[in-house]
Amino acid sequence: MTAPLTGATVEPIIEPMPEPLSGPLDAPTAGPVDGRADERVDGRVREAVAAVRDPELRVLTIEELGVLREVLVEDGRVVVTVTPTYLGCPAMEVIKSDIVSAARAAGGRDVEVLVTYSPPWTTDWIGEEARAKLGAAGVAPPGGGPVPLTLSVRCPHCGSPDTAQIARYGATLCRALWRCTRCRQPFEHLRDH
């Protein structure tokens, strides 16, 4: 997920690229002479944007967290679409500014960041690999089931399911405080949402 920025072949981030925002597909474009060099820049921009880290959960990129929805790059012009985890999440402003910096550093010009609410983000957007990273960082990942309140949260330190909630809210909107009754360690849980 955090591949070096020099990769020659880069696949689209989430979905095949839809129509460009500036006009119909068959509109004539005044492309540069060296088209392949331009493609390399576009690929680097996509990788750089996908590698931006969540400011609160530093172990995850915004792609792994499911906050990054789309990256469109055309001739160095960049349009990135993101979605908030919670409507009031203050990390959104930092993420937007980090995206602009990353895209510019990779050669992008005219970087625009759009915010969409639909489809709404849920913890189901966090993949298995990302959940493992959270666990390794001491944050219990969301369960992903339809009945989150009845599921036991497994301790990220010792693996015991014998845990108890301390508080329904934690240091950020997306987390709650738990403790393990076996190893006695407190830990954070990324709430099912």
Next chain:
Amino acid sequence: MTSPLFEEVLALGDDALVAAQRMAEWCARAPELEEDVALANIALDLLGQARALLSYAGELEGLGRDEDELAYLRDEHEFRNVQLVELDNGDFAVTMAKLLCFGTHQHLLQTDLAAGGSRLAQIAAKAVKETAYHAGHAARWTVLLGDGTAESHRRMQEAIDHVWPYTHELFEGSDRRGRWLARVEPVLEEAGLNRPEDGWAPTGGRHGVHTEALGRMLAEMQSLRRAHPGATW
């Protein structure tokens, strides 16, 4: 003339904004540290909802007003929130009674709104899980206090009695009160609290008629922006 959609979005945005500001007043004042964190998080959720709704309202209005102008530069009579959310916080029991009544209403309303495909539906679909968690939080405290000591029971009952008349305004022009009662009444029952009689039903918030509490709240909320026009940080 403004459109009905603008009025609706503005009203829901004002509900969320005023509820958020009231909840934020608990910052560093809550009865325990974990609850301080919880109330601040709930306030932040509500503020996020208010920002999305008021930004949208500003676009619908088409006069170039953004979320900040709508929040900071309107007078009391221009606010369209229900009176329930502007009431003083009172003690912790009153705050939980307000959140139980308002959060349960918001959850039902957002569930209904989320069914469509419009931008309002998208905001509602995004917010609905947040408000479910708020209502659940308030329900737990209502039961804990109602079913607690004699003193906590007395104060929780007084809180429910105090806010109950203001809950009628939530359902003007809608048929949600039945479904709302079906959720709130079991909580009161589990808490060992009496469900207040329906009677006096103050109204007017949607037309800019407010209790005296709103003016004091806005005076504090808007003072910085009005004293230093255009200030940013």
